Amino acid sequence: MGQPDTSPVPKKDSMGMDYIPVYEGEDNDDSGAVTVSPARMQGLGVRVASAERRALLQPVRAVGQVAVDERRIRDVAPRFEGWIETLHVSAVGDPVRAGQPLFTVYAPELVSAAAELQIAETLAGSLGAEADAQARAGAERLAGATRERLANWEMRAGSGARQQFSAPMKGVVLERNAVAGMRFGAGDTLFRIADLSTVWVLAEVYEQDIARVRPGQPATVRLDAWPGEDFAATVDYLYPTLDPATRTTRVRLQLPNPDGRLRPGQFAQVALATGEAAPVLAVPDSAVIDDGERQLVLLAEGEGRFRPQAVRTGRRDPEWIEILDGLEDGARVVVAANFLIDAESRLRAALAGFTADDAAVQVYRTQGVFEELYEDGAVSLTHEPIPALQWPAMTMDFDLASPALVEGLAPGTPIAFEFEARGPGEFVVTKVEAVAR
Numbered sequence: 001m002g003q004p005d006t007s008p009v010p011k012k013d014s015m016g017m018d019y020i021p022v023y024e025g026e027d028n029d030d031s032g033a034v035t036v037s038p039a040r041m042q043g044l045g046v047r048v049a050s051a052e053r054r055a056l057l058q059p060v061r062a063v064g065q066v067a068v069d070e071r072r073i074r075d076v077a078p079r080f081e082g083w084i085e086t087l088h089v090s091a092v093g094d095p096v097r098a099g100q101p102l103f104t105v106y107a108p109e110l111v112s113a114a115a116e117l118q119i120a121e122t123l124a125g126s127l128g129a130e131a132d133a134q135a136r137a138g139a140e141r142l143a144g145a146t147r148e149r150l151a152n153w154e155m156r157a158g159s160g161a162r163q164q165f166s167a168p169m170k171g172v173v174l175e176r177n178a179v180a181g182m183r184f185g186a187g188d189t190l191f192r193i194a195d196l197s198t199v200w201v202l203a204e205v206y207e208q209d210i211a212r213v214r215p216g217q218p219a220t221v222r223l224d225a226w227p228g229e230d231f232a233a234t235v236d237y238l239y240p241t242l243d244p245a246t247r248t249t250r251v252r253l254q255l256p257n258p259d260g261r262l263r264p265g266q267f268a269q270v271a272l273a274t275g276e277a278a279p280v281l282a283v284p285d286s287a288v289i290d291d292g293e294r295q296l297v298l299l300a301e302g303e304g305r306f307r308p309q310a311v312r313t314g315r316r317d318p319e320w321i322e323i324l325d326g327l328e329d330g331a332r333v334v335v336a337a338n339f340l341i342d343a344e345s346r347l348r349a350a351l352a353g354f355t356a357d358d359a360a361v362q363v364y365r366t367q368g369v370f371e372e373l374y375e376d377g378a379v380s381l382t383h384e385p386i387p388a389l390q391w392p393a394m395t396m397d398f399d400l401a402s403p404a405l406v407e408g409l410a411p412g413t414p415i416a417f418e419f420e421a422r423g424p425g426e427f428v429v430t431k432v433e434a435v436a437r
Contacts, residue, residue, distance in 0.1 A: 033307040041304060047336035048300045049287065051327045053279040057317040059220075059271040060212055062251065064203030066223075066266040069254070072195035074168045080186050082107030085162065087180045089173060089191070096167040102191055103178050104164050113149055116142065171195040196264075199257045201233060203270040204248035212274040213238055219253050222269045223262070231255055231262070235272065282320040287333045288313060297327065298334040306334060362421040364388060367435065370413045371395060373406055379429065381417065389421075398429045405432040 036046065086104040089096060096102070175192035184190060201221055205213055215238060221231040233253040242249050253270065255262060287297050288311065295313050298306045311326030327333070368383035374397075382395040398419055400406065409415070409432070418431040 036304045044337040048332050049284050049335045051283045051331045054282055055279050056315050058274050060209045060274055062203040062205045062270045064201050064268045064270055066262050066264050067200045067202050068194045068264045069198050069200050074193050075189045076191035077187055077189045080107050080109045083183050084178055092173050092176050094173045098170045100167045101164045106162050199255055199262050201253040201268050203251045205251050207247045210249050213272055218273045220271045223266050280322045282322050283333050284335045285319055285321055287335045288321050300332040365418045367416045370409045370415050398427050401428050401430045
């Protein structure tokens with residue numbers, strides 16, 4: 001309770017109270033700057049990175065489904081009626097190669113067309129040079145018309161009443177409506193085959209993000225079936241309509257699928273790469289502390305000293321945040337353990353502010369006895385117990401706001417006085433009044 005004092009070693013004051021340890025570089029100030037020893041930095045896992053200029057990627061995120069590329073679907077539909085005699089591919093999902101037989105049919109129209117062709121060819125061949133030119137031309141026209149009819153049916157001339165239908169391309173059977181022994185009509189779809197070497201992803205993009213999406217943009221697709229693996233895709237088409245119920249527009253992405261791992265119907269998470277190419281000042285996402293009221297980073301000033309710095313942030317990408325104000329290019333900021341350092345920084349700033357505020361408002365009043373006035377202007381007073389400070393009755397030294405306060409007082413004079421707490425161990429008497437015994 002004496003005059004403010006410091007000591008290079010631990011000690012007690014005249015009342016037996018321990019001095020409070022204060023370490024070099026760790027003095028409290030209202031800026032909240034803190035100093036961390038190298039050993040403690042290693043224990044906390046403190047890491048530092050530089051603010052730098054870079055282009056920010058702002059992905060538009062959407063969900064969608066893998067779908068068949070509609071441009072790679074073929075139907076197998078005979079152009080005549082008939083019956084299926086033999087089924088060579090009998091299950092949906094079976095892979096087929098181009099030219100592989102799918103089924104064999106019997107068709108009466110093929111029988112009659114084959115007979116017509118045979119008669120016309122025989123007639124044209126039997127007519128000699130001396131035969132009527134008109135008759136010969138008629139036989140040739142009949143044979144040509146029959147061949148043309150078979151070509152329109154996509155049948156080969158001379159193949160007879162039974163024909164094999166083959167897969168028009170390599171792919172997978174999506175639909176099979178053919179059953180052995182069934183009758184089919186002209187135009188009935190008996191097989192649907194799709195080439196899955198390339199697939200689509202149909203994603204739903206929210207209305208506010210439409211302006212940031214355009215054909216040709218790269219995208220990344222993730223599937224629940226293959227966790228942790230990214231599939232590269234490209235925006236192929238932006239549909240011209242908006243779903244009024246979900247306020248989304250469909251976006252079509254194209255993905256190569258050479259190994260067939262992507263299956264139509266799979267759920268997909270899509271990230272469309274958008275953003276400006278111009279570099280901006282940015283820091284790693286983990287460097288910014290945002291408590292809802294303020295945004296700041298911790299500047300590394302060297303030799304273990306860190307200082308909180310308020311910043312104004314802009315755009316974000318998955319790993320970086322744009323800094324609009326508060327930092328310079330190359331500034332070193334804490335990117336790991338910054339929450340721990342920030343908590344200590346805020347505590348120290350609060351303690352410094354608490355001490356400064358209290359020094360201006362804490363005033364205590366008590367009674368006692370004037371004991372002595374020292375040459376340096378301090379005074380010795382005996383006072384009654386002061387509950388607010390948990391002080392017992394005792395004699396202690398005080399500073400005087402002015403020597404005039406005790407002018408004319410003799411040692412042993414009863415007094416009432418007021419004093420202020422202006423700092424650790426600093427108590428200043430501001431008012432003194434003599435009182436009757």
